[in-house]
Amino acid sequence: MTTTSPATPPFVVTVSLPDLLPASRLQPGDTFAFPDTPTPLIVLNTHREHDYSGFLRLDLDGQDQPLCIRETEDIRPLCLPRTYELTCPLCDHVAKGRIDIAAYGEPRILVCRKH
Numbered sequence: 001m002t003t004t005s006p007a008t009p010p011f012v013v014t015v016s017l018p019d020l021l022p023a024s025r026l027q028p029g030d031t032f033a034f035p036d037t038p039t040p041l042i043v044l045n046t047h048r049e050h051d052y053s054g055f056l057r058l059d060l061d062g063q064d065q066p067l068c069i070r071e072t073e074d075i076r077p078l079c080l081p082r083t084y085e086l087t088c089p090l091c092d093h094v095a096k097g098r099i100d101i102a103a104y105g106e107p108r109i110l111v112c113r114k115h
């Protein structure tokens with residue numbers, strides 16, 4: 001990417017996510033789709049099933065019934081807003097921010113604006 005936007009601080013190095021992720025990565029507030037259907041689904045809540053280990057119960061926006069899927073099932077991440085907290089390796093300053101890792105990748109290294 002050659003452009004920067006307000007959502008991506010310019011000195012954060014990110015690693016792109018793969019096209020598909022296991023459902024266990026989903027958190028409330030995420031948007032995803034199944035690989036074979038384009039319909040975006042918004043996660044309101046996630047619960048680990050206690051009776052059926054390895055399964056997740058997802059409350060989805062606009063759906064009356066929760067969805068029960070395997071934690072290992074592939075999903076296509078569309079929007080995964082995450083908070084990051086990274087230490088600048090040059091001055092040990094800790095910076096926090098929020099980034100959509102589906103669009104920009106996972107933050108790995110941050111160099112703060114002092115350098």
Ligand SMILES: [Zn+2]
Pocket residue numbers: 088089090091092093111112113114115
């Ligand atoms: Zn620094």
